[in-house]
Amino acid sequence: MPFYCQRCGTSLPPSARFCSNCGNVVTAAPPLSGRSLVRPIVGRQIAGVCIGVAQANGWDVMLVRILTVVGFLFTSGLVGVAYLAGWIGIPEEPIAMPGTYPPGAYPPGSYPPSTPGGYPPSV
Numbered sequence: 001m002p003f004y005c006q007r008c009g010t011s012l013p014p015s016a017r018f019c020s021n022c023g024n025v026v027t028a029a030p031p032l033s034g035r036s037l038v039r040p041i042v043g044r045q046i047a048g049v050c051i052g053v054a055q056a057n058g059w060d061v062m063l064v065r066i067l068t069v070v071g072f073l074f075t076s077g078l079v080g081v082a083y084l085a086g087w088i089g090i091p092e093e094p095i096a097m098p099g100t101y102p103p104g105a106y107p108p109g110s111y112p113p114s115t116p117g118g119y120p121p122s123v
Contacts, residue, residue, distance in 0.1 A: 038093040049086040 004011055005019035006028060012019060037056040039048030050068055054061040065090050071079035 037090055039087075039090050040093045041095065047083075047087040048092070049083055049090060052090055053086070 005022060006026050007024040008022045010019055010021040013025060018025060036054050037052055041056065042063070043051050045065070047052070047053075050064045051061050053059070054064040068079060068083065070077060072083075087090040
């Protein structure tokens with residue numbers, strides 16, 4: 001996705017910090033806020049599609065659920081087909097197992113940490 005200079009409209013690569021035409025400082029777009037689109041385990045009513053969409057966009061869950069039901073009634077089931085597609089296509093939230101580290105907490109081969117005395121500790 002090319003960026004454009006706000007002053008002169010020159011197309012710039014995403015890594016540009018300055019406009020090559022006029023020298024204007026190019027500011028990067030702020031990152032998108034919110035969570036990734038997943039179907040959470042906790043708080044779901046049927047499949048978790050409505051709560052996943054609501055959390056990903058920062059909306060109220062009850063509003064999304066009400067709009068889904070109203071949309072289902074007024075579109076002759078088209079929203080129901082979209083709900084089924086979301087049920088199939090949106091991944092479930094990964095389950096955090098107690099006692100495990102999150103992925104990437106330790107690089108491969110770096111655990112156990114190197115400590116004086118070696119591992120396992122000698123008695």
